[in-house]
Amino acid sequence: MNNDTSSKRSESQYYDDDDDDKSSSVLIPGLPDHLAQQCLSAVPPSLLYGVCRSWRRFIYSPSFPPFYCLYALLSPSSSMAASLSSSSSIGKPEGPPSSIEFLCLDPVSSKWSQLPSPPPEPPLRILHRHPSFISRTLTVQSLAVSGRLLLVAGTTHNFLPALGRPLCFDPSTGEWFSGPPFTAPRRWCATGSVHGQVYVASGVGSGYQGDVARALEKWDVEQKPADWKWEKLSSLNNGRFCREAVEGVGYKGKLCMVNIKGNAVKEGAVYDVTADQWEKMPRGMLAGWNGPAAGDGDDEIYMVDESIGSLSRYKAEDDSWEEVIQSSEYLKGAERIAVERGKVCTVSGRGRWVTVVDVAAQPARIWVVNPPPEMEFIAVHILPRMKSVEN
Template sequence: MEATPQCRNQTDNDSFDENGILLPGLPDDLAQRCLFSLSPSLLFSVCHPWRRFLYSPSFPPFFSLYALVSPLQNSTPRHPGQVVPQNTIEFISFDPISSSWTPLPSLPQDPPLHLLHRHPSFLSRNLPIQSLTVSNHLILIAATSHKLLPALSSPLVFNPESSSWFYGPQISTPRRWCATGSVRGVVYMASGIGSLYKGDVARSLEQWDLNKKRENWRWENKAELKDGRFSREAVEAVGYRGKLCMVNVKGNAVKQGAVYDVGLDKWEEMPQGMVAGWNGPAAAMDEDVIYVVDEVKGSLSRYDGERDCWVKVIELEQLKRAEQIAAARGKICAVSGNGERIIVVDVGDRPARFWEVAPPRGLEVVAVHVLPRMCSRQR
């Protein structure tokens, strides 16, 4: 993600702003080649033609935050007379260049979706909404309906390039409380519970290869887990060096770890050091480095595979109570403070620096992802 620009006021000196010329004296194709090398922040700040070029299909999309959000309990309506629903999920995107939130296009209406973050009868407990980012797509893979049943019979996919939603291949057994993750463009769904607990489902592992042509998409059965202990809560499975890594319980509880070798199609025991330090939400950076946040201590650590230990990157009060994290392009994005803020840590800096992004008023963040910005926007 790009840093937020300091926008200057437009002046009469922006003579080429009025007639849409990108660079005086140059045809648009040559001017575009010159502007490709400039940062999105600069393009946004200088003039309206450059800003329009930044958001046009001709300019390579910069990366933005995508968030799943839920209305706060007893929140104030965002518009006069508006009745705020208490049990829905919305999808929004944060443009780091303009520092603005934009709703994603409406979800498909057929079949109608009921995605709950809370249930009126269980106000003290949040229901999991499981999502992941694969091959520059946002994928919603498991959730709970208003009848406390699995809400999705097929994964719901958003493509930023076309700004459109569509469904993936049908899931053999719709489920929730499962482990979800990806390795090199392949989605994996392990364990979980359908409408009822079944041992074969709790031990199952299935994959969906997005590298194949869309007409060949389907779920394929892979090597089973040895038991059903990973159906206890919603789990993020992290792709790491061609393997899928996960633990069955979050926090500082006794936990079981498992590693799935994608190439060999078999499960392995997780290294003890990795299990011991996996005390909160985790994410991988390009399947090369695993980062984990200890939501009690507020520390962000990375895994050292050579020494089988976790190395602290930064400790922040703001990372306490972190609920979910995403990693991409040198940034770690953490949902914290009961969804009241997103903490962005730049791990490429030494020392690591951080900043906060607040959701729109009346909304709390459930999950966050990093994807290219939507291409259809104009400024």
């Protein structure tokens, strides 16, 4: 477990600067660049990174297919948050500024990069730890949809919804933008995506409202921005899904979710996006859903049992969960999970590390990613690399 991808690689382990022709931009001697680019584009960037500077420059150029990176929402560690709380602006009417930071880990260079700052207006005031309650964490809900990072819900210092509309980041442009205004800003909701459409269900606003607690709304991210809106859909049967923030997982054209995390007795619901109707969750799916879950595309659901540290995938054919990893100390206490292209990333250890599982490998391979110093993970997502990253 000492494959720590957050450590910085030394360039000298790959090549000697004296042997590298700095004046040459030729990718492969004897081949035109357009043919050389086609050849190199089929090679994993991790293999190209250390060969020569021209290949290293190429993998970060627009001509190379974007590889996937780990995007993280982080906050100051608990010890750092305690030291900062004494100087916070909790006494001010607007409360303290946001304690959330956005970073991206390049898996090729193993370097963290800061995302551009969100727009200053309206000011972002999302807290992960309240200055008056350092020991408790506040949930921040985010999604990866259609190659973009979406911030959907959070909490302010006075325990109100922090967002009036989604805050979104597009790695292909390196820019932030806002989604359509929520019909009712909320927190402690269920949120997920199916086929590039964002769904928000239940939740509470400034207080409990029955119609909000049962509501389901949809935003089609693929539409033109001028047409963006939240469309009301069939309501939930009850308001029991606003007890805490939960994940809605897209699976085979349906949105699946449970109302309580962990091994407690829970209620499950499945929304059919085509028929616009709610269904009962299959018995086996509900019985085995004992921790954070996420989908890999529309065809797989992976779930970490947070109490025993096992990783399982759902099998619809016999309504059961198949173990991928029987138990791992690094998966115990998992809080959030992201899955993409056969990689499962879980926030574990109270945010002190992210456990990465390569489920495509036989047997599955595990390694750990550490956060930058004095930081802890809130959530992670897997998205194409940022346009603004320069190496």
